Amino acid sequence: MADEFDFIQSYRDLDAGASREVVEARHKSFRKLSKAIDKMAQIYDLCRLAYQIEPFPARPWFEDAVREFDPHFLAEKDKADAGRIAALLLRERIKSPGSYAPLAILTTSYCGRRHSADGDVLTMQANVAFHNAVRNHRVSSGTKLLAVPKLKAITAEVDAVNNNNPLPGPVVKAAFDAVMVSTETAIKALSDNVKGPVESARSDIVRLAEEVDMLWWCIGDWHELLNKPRTETTSALKMVVSGVELGAMVRQLPGPYGAHGILRRISGAEADGKSSLKAAVKSLSQEDAQKLSKDIPEASRSLFPVHTAIQLIANDGDAWDTEFTKSVPEIATAKMSHFELGIQAFRERALLEYGWTI
Secondary structure (H helix, E strand, O other), X not given: OHHHOOHHHHHHHHOOOOOHHHHHHHXXXXXXXXXXXXXXXXXXXXXXXXXXXXXXXXXXXXXXHXXXXXXXXXXXXXXXXXXXXXXXXXXXXXXXXXXXXXXXXXXXXXOOOOOOOOOOHHHHHHHHHHHHHHHHHHOOXXXXXXXXXXXXXXXXXXXXXXXXXXXXXXXHHHHHHHHHHHHHHHHHHHHHHHHHHHHHHHHHHHHHHHHHHHHHHHHOOOEOOOOEOHHHOOHHHHHHHXXXXXXXXXXXXXXXXXXXXXXXXXXXXXXXXXXXXXXXXXXXXXXXXXXXXXXXXXHHHHHOHHHHHHHHHHHHHHHHHHHHHHHOOOOOOOEEEHHHXXXXXXXXXXXXXXXXXX
């Protein structure tokens, strides 16, 4: 994967003054880190670094790989460089088919309110990759069933049977063994042939089920998780809860093509109304928050602001806002449209339903 990404050119674009020695050291670290990424938690680590989200907790898997080729590097001190390396690792990851990195990146960006260490190139590329993935998710692969494989000819064994009378035991055994091997090979080939089309059909069925569920949900004026009409919630909170509920319906990432359109329709004339997340969830009761809550590890709260707020309300009731501001100080009062609040909640929940491992 690393060989397909021009790290040297990309790194020099970000730090034109870097010496050749530094660029080479970073390139070696990049190759080592790229091969080491096999967990979703590492993607989240890179997101925090790329978007310079404080504080910078210890990440030995990242820092040790850089220090191996540059002993003077310290992530806590060299924050900008750590952010550049992380951003380039994520930009490389975006190019992998089926990667979940674009969704994680966009979720971390908080609909563009946070800025990546590479001048927001990471956010722009993630947007393009995510939109392409969603469009591709909409279209069937059109895989066709292949021809049924033929059984391997066993002419030599059959001739040996015909030419021996009476039949010696070894000749009969060889013929039956050949029949069994030929049959087993054909059955395995048939199984391999239908695996792709069956998986493709299953993917299409899951995608259609997602879209149908979301459409029926949209038709009804009802928050299924709260068990109350959508019209009983304020506009901003309605979009937060709607995003959570739609995200919970996603069975395979990146989710159905029409999810954003449904959120736009639900937001209606108030789509462009502005609110902070803190203000949006202020009217959410502790009881309702407990119905929506997901367990967010403390180290990952800054990546999932919407669900962090919901979790803190569920746990702490009216005393939630102090801890929330502490967890996401740059996000707590940032204004965004009601539609964007719904999009952020949807992205977070889709990732959380998927889990914490690649």
